[in-house]
Amino acid sequence: MGTDLGYVELRFYGDLAALSGTALTDLPVGEPRSVKDAIEAVGVPHPEVALILVDHEPVGFDRLVRGGERIAVFPPFHSLELAGVPTVFPAPVAPRFLLDVHLGTLARRLRQLGFDCWYRTDADDPELARVAVDEQRILLTRDRQLLMRREIAHGYCPRSSDPDEQALEVVRRYRLYREVAPHTRCVNCNGLLYPVAKADVSDQLPPATRAAFDDYARCDGCGQVYWPGSHLEALEGFLDRVTAATPGP
Numbered sequence: 001m002g003t004d005l006g007y008v009e010l011r012f013y014g015d016l017a018a019l020s021g022t023a024l025t026d027l028p029v030g031e032p033r034s035v036k037d038a039i040e041a042v043g044v045p046h047p048e049v050a051l052i053l054v055d056h057e058p059v060g061f062d063r064l065v066r067g068g069e070r071i072a073v074f075p076p077f078h079s080l081e082l083a084g085v086p087t088v089f090p091a092p093v094a095p096r097f098l099l100d101v102h103l104g105t106l107a108r109r110l111r112q113l114g115f116d117c118w119y120r121t122d123a124d125d126p127e128l129a130r131v132a133v134d135e136q137r138i139l140l141t142r143d144r145q146l147l148m149r150r151e152i153a154h155g156y157c158p159r160s161s162d163p164d165e166q167a168l169e170v171v172r173r174y175r176l177y178r179e180v181a182p183h184t185r186c187v188n189c190n191g192l193l194y195p196v197a198k199a200d201v202s203d204q205l206p207p208a209t210r211a212a213f214d215d216y217a218r219c220d221g222c223g224q225v226y227w228p229g230s231h232l233e234a235l236e237g238f239l240d241r242v243t244a245a246t247p248g249p
């Protein structure tokens with residue numbers, strides 16, 4: 001493999017193989033094409049890629065591939081310093097997200113963890129791409145064609161179809177273990193929660209709640225009132241999973 005001049009050899013490392021379906025494959029060269037196109041032709045969107053080596057030399061996305069070359073494609077890795085190596089990964093941005101329409105449950109999960117999540121049920125691809133660029137948000141989508149749009153710099157395709165597992169993937173991928181801040185953001189509208197006096201909200205509370213709790217918070221966006229346990233029942237077990245996944249100091 002890799003020596004046939006009609007093909008390039010693509011080798012995927014880490015969890016990129018889950019996207020390409022194989023760790024090693026040959027791709028016909030055909031028309032001159034960029035490394036970006038070659039990698040995406042087998043299903044790996046460019047925002048997933050941190051480092052590309054062609055015959056052991058680091059290259060950028062626009063480098064044209066030639067038959068017989070061996071292309072090694074790496075995801076971001078956190079345990080290895082890459083000082084001085086020209087990666088294709090853009091400078092990191094703050095962990096503010098933008099979620100595709102099919103990831104509504106993940107949006108609520110990430111908001112429960114305190115993360116800023118832009119989410120609309122009616123957003124189309126051009127709008128998602130525009131907001132990702134304008135607001136420098138990290139695009140989360142399982143639509144790989146959307147992630148392959150050239151203007152998208154920061155993005156991730158959740159591998160799992162389970163929202164809890166997806167949330168853990170995001171925490172792991174962006175190293176957010178210590179930025180988790182439960183009970184700070186509204187799951188419905190992404191607003192921030194502020195403490196509010198019990199007396200100010202007591203007429204909005206079910207009697208059993210009023211009797212059981214003294215600490216309340218209100219969303220600055222939609223006015224929703226929260227108390228310990230409200231909308232967060234399933235969160236505690238999940239937080240244990242985040243803690244269990246957190247690497248030691």
Ligand SMILES: [Zn+2]
Binds near residue numbers: 186187188190219
């Ligand atoms: Zn709200």
